[in-house]
Amino acid sequence: MKSSAPPDVEQPVTVDKPFDVGKPLNTPHPVAQACPQCGSTEYKAVKPAAMIAFTSDRLCLSCSTQYTPPTPLWARFIFGVIGVAALGFSVVATYNIILGKLHGRLGLLTPFVVAVVGLGCLYKAVTK
Ligand SMILES: [Zn+2]
Numbered sequence: 001m002k003s004s005a006p007p008d009v010e011q012p013v014t015v016d017k018p019f020d021v022g023k024p025l026n027t028p029h030p031v032a033q034a035c036p037q038c039g040s041t042e043y044k045a046v047k048p049a050a051m052i053a054f055t056s057d058r059l060c061l062s063c064s065t066q067y068t069p070p071t072p073l074w075a076r077f078i079f080g081v082i083g084v085a086a087l088g089f090s091v092v093a094t095y096n097i098i099l100g101k102l103h104g105r106l107g108l109l110t111p112f113v114v115a116v117v118g119l120g121c122l123y124k125a126v127t128k
Pocket of ligand 1: 035038040060062063065
C-alpha cells in the first residue's frame with residue numbers, strides 16, 4: 001500500500017492538502033520547531049513535501065534549510081479519529097457485502113480504499 005492508489009479513485013485537481021497522492025507519506029525533511037541547522041525561527045512557508053500534511057514546510061531565512069514542523073496534537077487526534085472511523089466503516093461495509101446485504105454501487109473496492117486511507121491516518125497519528 002505505497003502510493004499506488006487505484007486509478008478510479010477520484011482526486012480533486014486543485015486541492016493539495018491534506019491528501020496529496022504521489023508524494024512520500026512522511027516528510028523527507030528534518031522535523032523541528034526551529035531550524036535544525038542554525039536554530040533560527042525566521043522562516044518562509046513552503047509547500048509541504050509529505051503526502052499528508054496539516055502545516056506547510058518551512059524554509060529557513062538564514063541558511064535556506066528546509067524543515068517540517070511537527071504534526072500538532074489536535075491534528076494527530078483528528079487523524080486518529082478519522083482512521084478509526086474509516087477502518088470501522090470498511091469492516092462493516094465488507095461484512096455487509098459478504099453477507100449480501102449491500103449491493104450495486106458499493107463494490108469491495110470502496111471499503112478497501114477507505115481502509116487504506118484509514119491506515120494512513122492512523123500511521124500519521126502515531127508518527128511525527
Ligand atoms: Zn537555518
